[in-house]
Amino acid sequence: MSEPNRSHSTLIITGGIVIDATGERRADVVVASGRIQEVGEGLVVPTGATVLEAGGCVVSPGLVDLHAHLREPGQEEAETIETGTRAASLGGYTAVVAMPNTNPPLDSADAVRNVFELARTATAQVAVAGAITVGRAGLRLAPMAELAALGVRLFTDDGAGVQSAGLMRRALEYARGLGATLAQHCEDGSLACDGAMHEGAWSSRLGIPGMPALAEEVMVARDIALARVTGSRIHFLHLSTAPSIELVRQAKAAGLPVTAEVAPHHFSLTDACVAGYDPVFKVNPPLRPQCDVDAVKAGLADGTVDAIATDHAPHAPEFRDLPFDLAPPGVLGLQTALSLAITEIDLPLTRILALLSWQPAAIAGLDPSNGGGQGGLITPGAESNLCVIDPTATWTVDPMTLASRSRNTPYAGRTLTGRVRHTVFRGEPVVIDGEAQR
Amino acid sequence: MKSVDQFPHHLLSIDDLGSDGIAEVLRVTDSFVEVGHRANPKVPALRGRTVATLFFEDSTRTRVSFETAAKRLSADVLSFAVGSSSVRKGESLRDTVETIEAMGIDAIIIRHPSSGTPTQVAGWITNSSVINAGDGWHEHPTQALLDLYTVRQALGGGDEGMDRFKSLQVVIVGDIRHSRVARSQVAAYAALGAAVTLVAPPTLLPPSIDGWPIAAVSHDIDKELPSADVVSLLRLQSERGSGEFVPSLREYTTRFGLTGRRAAMLKPETLILHPGPMVRGVEIASEVADLPAAHITGQVSNGVAVRMAVLFLILGQSPAEGSSDV
Numbered sequence: 082m083s084e085p086n087r088s089h090s091t092l093i094i095t096g097g098i099v100i101d102a103t104g105e106r107r108a109d110v111v112v113a114s115g116r117i118q119e120v121g122e123g124l125v126v127p128t129g130a131t132v133l134e135a136g137g138c139v140v141s142p143g144l145v146d147l148h149a150h151l152r153e154p155g156q157e158e159a160e161t162i163e164t165g166t167r168a169a170s171l172g173g174y175t176a177v178v179a180m181p182n183t184n185p186p187l188d189s190a191d192a193v194r195n196v197f198e199l200a201r202t203a204t205a206q207v208a209v210a211g212a213i214t215v216g217r218a219g220l221r222l223a224p225m226a227e228l229a230a231l232g233v234r235l236f237t238d239d240g241a242g243v244q245s246a247g248l249m250r251r252a253l254e255y256a257r258g259l260g261a262t263l264a265q266h267c268e269d270g271s272l273a274c275d276g277a278m279h280e281g282a283w284s285s286r287l288g289i290p291g292m293p294a295l296a297e298e299v300m301v302a303r304d305i306a307l308a309r310v311t312g313s314r315i316h317f318l319h320l321s322t323a324p325s326i327e328l329v330r331q332a333k334a335a336g337l338p339v340t341a342e343v344a345p346h347h348f349s350l351t352d353a354c355v356a357g358y359d360p361v362f363k364v365n366p367p368l369r370p371q372c373d374v375d376a377v378k379a380g381l382a383d384g385t386v387d388a389i390a391t392d393h394a395p396h397a398p399e400f401r402d403l404p405f406d407l408a409p410p411g412v413l414g415l416q417t418a419l420s421l422a423i424t425e426i427d428l429p430l431t432r433i434l435a436l437l438s439w440q441p442a443a444i445a446g447l448d449p450s451n452g453g454g455q456g457g458l459i460t461p462g463a464e465s466n467l468c469v470i471d472p473t474a475t476w477t478v479d480p481m482t483l484a485s486r487s488r489n490t491p492y493a494g495r496t497l498t499g500r501v502r503h504t505v506f507r508g509e510p511v512v513i514d515g516e517a518q519r
Numbered sequence: 520m521k522s523v524d525q526f527p528h529h530l531l532s533i534d535d536l537g538s539d540g541i542a543e544v545l546r547v548t549d550s551f552v553e554v555g556h557r558a559n560p561k562v563p564a565l566r567g568r569t570v571a572t573l574f575f576e577d578s579t580r581t582r583v584s585f586e587t588a589a590k591r592l593s594a595d596v597l598s599f600a601v602g603s604s605s606v607r608k609g610e611s612l613r614d615t616v617e618t619i620e621a622m623g624i625d626a627i628i629i630r631h632p633s634s635g636t637p638t639q640v641a642g643w644i645t646n647s648s649v650i651n652a653g654d655g656w657h658e659h660p661t662q663a664l665l666d667l668y669t670v671r672q673a674l675g676g677g678d679e680g681m682d683r684f685k686s687l688q689v690v691i692v693g694d695i696r697h698s699r700v701a702r703s704q705v706a707a708y709a710a711l712g713a714a715v716t717l718v719a720p721p722t723l724l725p726p727s728i729d730g731w732p733i734a735a736v737s738h739d740i741d742k743e744l745p746s747a748d749v750v751s752l753l754r755l756q757s758e759r760g761s762g763e764f765v766p767s768l769r770e771y772t773t774r775f776g777l778t779g780r781r782a783a784m785l786k787p788e789t790l791i792l793h794p795g796p797m798v799r800g801v802e803i804a805s806e807v808a809d810l811p812a813a814h815i816t817g818q819v820s821n822g823v824a825v826r827m828a829v830l831f832l833i834l835g836q837s838p839a840e841g842s843s844d845v
């Protein structure tokens with residue numbers, strides 16, 4: 082991992098509870114030159130150090146998002162890498178994986194280099210998920226080795242699933258030779274058709290074309306079978322149904338190399354939200370009934386699900402003027418994910434942070450064991466990517482005050498528990514007391 | 520007439536009306552049917568008011584019916600037709616609606632291929648009423664009201680006709696999955712206490728009928744016809760009958776068409792309803808369509824009277840004033 086390109090003054094985080102993969106303890110943290118210098122109780126404030134007050138707060142490794150649509154290049158009116166990473170910093174993230182469905186798509190070395198260049202001054206690390214197939218068209222493999230050489234560890238055609246089982250098998254085999262992980266957006270096109278919401282009681286009543294849960298589950302089942310045959314790692318993006326979670330549970334029990342993420346909207350909202358036809362509730366996979374929400378939560382609780390990922394998907398305001406079936410799917414997520422997890426998931430904070438930080442960091446290949454600086458232990462010498470969370474503070478979501486260029490949050494007006502107080506990215510305090518510093 | 524004050528500001532779905540609202544529409548329709556028989560079928564009830572039809576889908580029949588209704592109430596009528604290409608892009612809906620409202624329109628009558636657009640429009644505007652003239656697969660409330668009116672008339676009209684809905688066996692046959700008419704019909708018949716049975720191959724039923732106020736679902740039309748009081752047929756669009764949902768139109772007709780043989784199974788007083796336009800030889804045999812029991816509800820003049828009643832009630836004329844005008 083490269084060193085930060087600016088030298089920052091020393092800072093000290095005082096009075097907090099440090100939580101990482103080894104557990105929790107009361108400790109101050111001193112950061113200098115982008116690295117953690119000292120961790121311990123009652124540390125002396127170094128001369129000239131910036132003091133980040135953390136009384137009543139938790140100091141955690143920075144959060145890592147496996148699934149963000151930063152929209153640049155191609156849809157800069159919806160989001161840019163600058164605004165997207167600012168939203169990430171405010172949400173406690175120090176790294177995000179940028180999805181490849183940009184325009185042009187991230188299916189070539191040039192496209193990936195361009196994103197890295199645009200992200201050079203960003204307030205969070207931007208990793209790239211490369212496309213599995215050229216143009217995400219599902220026909221020919223993208224130059225995965227070339228992308229892997231640039232540091233790409235995750236490949237996906239997200240926005241669409243790889244429809245051909247034969248091509249997916251080849252992709253898995255090829256990726257294994259690169260040490261890369263394939264991530265699947267599970268949606269069988271022949272079952273999904275033009276579905277715009279979950280197929281069920283609500284879609285039937287509202288007359289909106291439905292996307293059956295089956296469209297997701299068939300591809301999860303297929304890819305588990307492919308993982309069994311190829312031995313290659315596969316990560317399931319934004320799982321949303323009870324049978325999908327159960328399939329992964331069984332695959333893990335059988336020792337297969339599968340991991341899974343869920344998105345906050347799939348544990349906090351149901352398809353009943355669509356009743357007013359507001360496109361702000363259109364996501365893909367769609368919002369599901371309560372039984373699926375419960376299954377997603379159960380999957381988080383028993384370890385079947387490895388990560389909470391935002392699927393942050395900004396859309397310029399005109400999207401909301403479209404009929405529901407024609408509107409693009411996706412909601413903002415970076416600034417609400419942590420709070421939704423704390424509010425909705427009945428797990429100790431350490432477990433929630435595992436789902437938001439070190440487990441996704443490992444899946445993305447950004448953790449110290451993969452040579453990265455994300456999600457690691459809070460210990461001297463480590464790269465200082467940290468966030469300080471007030472787990473009991475409440476706040477009300479106001480779309481107008483979010484840092485994203487877009488406003489499409491389905492949580493407007495909702496009061497959430499848990500708030501990011503400070504974020505430190507490579508030694509730089511990019512968020513202090515809930516305010517972005519640049 | 521009573522409780523005009525409580526009449527909803529918008530008509531987006533049948534549920535907006537409830538049984539009282541439906542009964543009121545049907546009672547007011549009686550007056551306007553009578554008006555339709557006069558030499559000059561015009562009343563001044565909505566003089567000075569303006570309604571706009573905003574059709575994003577071709578349906579001359581429905582549009583003309585609404586516009587005629589408005590004109591007979593002496594309202595001014597503006598007609599906006601929007602090309603289907605701009606609908607697909609989805610660009611113009613909100614702009615168009617806001618432009619129309621800024622012109623001081625009292626009611627916007629909207630037809631759109633996407634479900635829920637009238638609901639969205641109602642959320643965007645501040646003053647105008649919105650009337651759903653058919654949205655996607657969702658609802659087509661005035662068509663269902665027209666069906667009810669036709670049935671009530673055949674059952675003797677007035678309160679007596681209304682009472683008989685409670686013991687009515689209604690069979691709705693056809694492509695219920697993709698039908699806005701069916702969704703409105705189910706809600707409307709159920710609101711008046713009728714027992715509704717849906718008859719279709721499973722591929723043409725909605726994916727879920729959880730919460731639908733129906734008595735039964737059947738895949739065998741022959742079992743349902745002998746006890747039916749009303750048989751309501753839905754149009755099968757030819758693209759649905761080309762192999763994706765049913766193997767062929769011919770096979771559909773064999774299994775679900777109201778053929779002469781099947782019509783002979785009906786009680787003599789059973790009503791056959793079709794919202795039109797019919798595809799003779801597919802969902803209904805030509806000789807059955809010509810029986811006196813068959814009512815093609817989309818074409819009859821009752822449609823204008825029902826829409827007059829809806830406009831009159833929604834635009835909030837006081838009952839006394841309205842009645843004396845009638």
Ligand SMILES: [Zn+2]
Pocket residue numbers: 239240241266318319365366
């Ligand atoms: Zn996706």
